[in-house]
Amino acid sequence: MTTLNILMAQMNTLVGDFQGNTAQVVEAIARAQQQHEQAVVVFPELTLSGYPPEDLLLRPSIELRVNQALETICAAMTGDAYAVIGYPRRENGELYNVAGVLHRGKVLAEYHKQSLPNYQVFDEKRYFTAGSEPLVLDIAGVPVAITICEDIWEEGPTAQAAAIGARLMLNINSSPYHRGKRDQRWLLVSQRARQAGLPIVYVNQVGGQDELVFDGGSFAVSSDGTLVAAAPNFEAGEYWLQVDVDPQSAIISGLPVCPPLDEFAATWRALVLGVRDYVNKNRFSGVVLGLSGGVDSALTLAVAVDALGPERVEAVMMPFRYTSQMSVEDAALQSDTMGVSHKVISIESIYEAFMAALKQEFAGTEADTTEENLQARCRGVLLMSISNKKGFLVLTTGNKSEMAVGYSTLYGDMAGGLDVLKDVPKTLVFDLCRYRNTLGHCIPQRVIDRPPSAELAPDQKDEDSLPPYEVLDRILELYVEEDYSAEAIIATGMDREQVQRVIRLVDLNEYKRRQAPIGVRITQRGFGRDRRYPITSGWTIGD
DSSP: OEEEEEEEEEOOOOTTOHHHHHHHHHHHHHHHHHHOTTOEEEOOTTTTTOSOOGGGGGSTTHHHHHHHHHHHHHHHOOSSOEEEEEEEEEETTEEEEEEEEEETTEEEEEEEOOOOOOSTTOOGGGTOOOOOOOOEEEETTEEEEEEEGGGGGSHHHHHHHHHTTOSEEEEEEOOBOOTTHHHHHHHHHHHHHHHHTOOEEEEEOEEEETTEEEEBOOEEEOTTSOEEEEOOBSOOEEEEEEEEEOSSOEEEESSOBOOOOOHHHHHHHHHHHHHHHHHHHTTOSEEEEEOOSSHHHHHHHHHHHHHHOGGGEEEEEOOOTTOOHHHHHHHHHHHHHHTOEEEEOOOHHHHHHHHHHTHHHHTTOOOOHHHHHHHHHHHHHHHHHHHHHHTEEEEEOOOHHHHHHTOSOTTTTTOSSEETTTTOOHHHHHHHHHHHHHHSOOSOHHHHHSOOOOOSSTTOOGGGTSOOHHHHHHHHIIIIISOOOHHHHHHTTOOHHHHHHHHHHHHHTHHHHHTSOEEOOOSSSOSSSSOOOOSSOOOOTTO
């Protein structure tokens, strides 16, 4: 029997930081060798560059940086450990997504990713050439196959490796999170293992990169598809497996299956990690947000505090004549409960100054949404000024439902650097508020219970101009995430007039979303990298 001691290095990398990422690799290999002289250390996809590097891959110096990183790692590998590492590599003028196997100061072999994803948030065909050959090599006496991420979602690469005698597969990944993704991975990799009769070790990165969140959750399945080991989600770490290989079998042990998170807990962890890494990796000292006393800003504040700690969060209540006393009280109560700096700055005098300047332009007209938008823009100016002066990132608070139908103000409540809830539908906002209070009560109950209102006009309610959120969110889910047509949505039993109105609003407000800050992606299709629709278009809902 031969035993492989495999370390799943579930790393949090920074895109473009070759030196920092390389240092993490060298340190992980050194730690592994202290425990097992002939350790096999497996790192995620494109570890050296970080994922996704996007057009950094087109920079002329990319080859130099990769080569310098590999030289540094090889020089440090003075022991008998093996390392499986992802990086971009140019050969004969073509750029490949590569997994290299390093041992005793040399690159033993390189595998070129065969299946290049080009859907949802992925556009690897823009950069990479697809490989065509499997890689099975001897690692400490065991024939081990190497594949990369999307290769496991196609049947071919796994079947190729099994056909040429692989006894174990190592699959390295940079697989982003969305709700339900963990179960999809488990089922898919289990299916591949059964088809090939091959145990598979799946190693994924962790961390936030712009709008994407990588949730880790590295795992292993046996040759019959049984899940035998699973690392935690949303936590960087190093997790050991033992693989015992004899002529009849390859048995994986050494790491229990970490209890899976429920969907609310996973979503919360994704939002917190996405905010933390965006703020820290971009070197902001803290964040500031407008705390209105409503449910969206209340949830945003809770995420920010969990991500950064209360000392790095400032909440600003900016009341106006339509702001209820309840909102003022609830904002102060939540700020006090969470221990954040809380300021109150009225926009009354600022609004009146704008109105005075616009008096001639507005002469002879009736009040309409212009005056409502002006209130939001007064608040946006205040928050951006605080941001400039203190070096804080402005967090906006619009949810996915509002972003979809344009229930937001350009250069007002959309002014900021990161929209925490951009991919969180309104109905899920309420669920997450209730979930967060189970961890420690911080969101006042009446914030959750009261009817949602922007408080930009007397007695205003969201449902005065929008369908009930349960209805709205179902229409949006079908249209935005599932690509249903208007008629297909109506056929599910939805009201024709409501469906057509909502879809028309979604299509008309692409210009707003194109100017909105990015937000943490938690669904299969968010507004950002996932969904690229033209602003100028003759497409109609009847098409």
